[in-house]
Amino acid sequence: MAANRQRSRRSGATAPGESGRLAAWSDSDLAAQHRVPAGGKGFHLRDIDPRDKRALSDRAKAEAAMAVDIARIDSLQDKLYAEHRRALLCVFQAMDCGGKDGTIKKVFGPAHPLGLIVTNFKRPTVTELAQDYLWRIHKAMPGRGMIGLFNRSHYEDVLAVRVHKLVPAADVERRYDQINAFEKHLTENGVTILKFYLHISKAEQRRRLQERIDDPTKRWKFDPADVAERKHWHKYMAAYQIALERCSTPWAPRYVIPADRNWNRNAVVARIVRSTLDDLDPKYPKPDFVPSKVVVK
């Protein structure tokens, strides 16, 4: 664990793409390669290839590594829960069909349901719309010891909301700093935040939408409105670029995960989660009793 954490500190400065293929297999290099630099300096979403495999060119190897990572997440989750001091929040954003549901299932399915709190943010309800946009987000925050998973999030309030001009532009402009301040507050109060943007190509979205139409077991996921929404692809990419630039902070890093290949997407997310939990290094709490003095009759 100590060795891991040292590696993490050393490689924290590695810019995406700098390190070689083999090096990237270490816990933190892989994370660094997918991390948007704080402030988004020099970051352009159009430079990221959704089919990019980075270090994970070998599928079998990626799946084997992922199995190890998931077992490790399981054991670290137990400690995080036992410690009851801090929380981990994983935020998933993506275009329709980007793989949010699938990632949650594959990476966190094997974890302990008691330690997970999953929130599926849909169109805000009338009650939620009567509040500021972060109200429902704050309510859904994982408590001490928990891992929270957000399927969509407050980022819709600067993505869909921006694309469809649902609030005045000046209000949207203020939100990026508001979100950064909110996330800073959370991290200063024990919540570690990982933000994942699962990046698929427009062609891959087409393929997946068509699959949802053709496959009777997937048809329920298809909403004809998704086809209309697809026409705004470029506006969404522009909105993502702004959000990724302005809301990539040292306290709440944003990761862009090439997601055209599910196995690459899952393995990279699992590695980043595992590496973050390794760095958190949760510990079983010291007992508030003297074990040798307790007698169970």
Added chain:
Amino acid sequence: MAANRQRSRRSGATAPGESGRLAAWSDSDLAAQHRVPAGGKGFHLRDIDPRDKRALSDRAKAEAAMAVDIARIDSLQDKLYAEHRRALLCVFQAMDCGGKDGTIKKVFGPAHPLGLIVTNFKRPTVTELAQDYLWRIHKAMPGRGMIGLFNRSHYEDVLAVRVHKLVPAADVERRYDQINAFEKHLTENGVTILKFYLHISKAEQRRRLQERIDDPTKRWKFDPADVAERKHWHKYMAAYQIALERCSTPWAPRYVIPADRNWNRNAVVARIVRSTLDDLDPKYPKPDFVPSKVVVK
């Protein structure tokens, strides 16, 4: 599926213990063997051996059957979620160390986190105590398409509350019918309810408490108050007997699961959950669009 449902109806009348070992391997016989008869007629908790294995005498066979059941739960959960019409609620009660956490992890760990809502009922908060005891229970109910898991439940309000005389006896007496009425309301509104009492022996609890004291990775689960609580074992068994008698209803069946052996406990719960979902027979909804007419550009 149709065959399953017929078997279920036929064997619904089978009293615990009536059917032979082999027959019990069918979906519904195993459920029937563990079900408390509606109204608790002739049921005595003291007759149930916590080490009883019923039909599952062979551990390897039980684990293999469980793997199949869990895969089936996974696929049925997908349909339940897609259908978005009904919900399943599984209530877990047990004495300390009875295995509630472990059962939830083993049976539902592989399920999709997005379709699960897990609630850990602890000592009521000040806010919760300012409401009637079913208020927090209703709030935690799984919505359409969801599987809800209760780790402890409103049954504590007739168990711990009864044992420790936390409310007047006359109030406790009224609660059994209130709970039955509440559960009837839920089932009439689309929630299928399964109530599991994981039954361990006092000797097994002792072994497990000692293990929590001795094993540094389990020590955080130990509360010295558990040793004091153990002194009330017989009062708890009496309170369980009453609750099992009075709250075993045709609409919300109660299952007593011999739980001294984890593998038996997990396999039986998995089978009952799977069999219940099979009977619910959820279906992917019909699309509200004509698949052949949708063009994704």
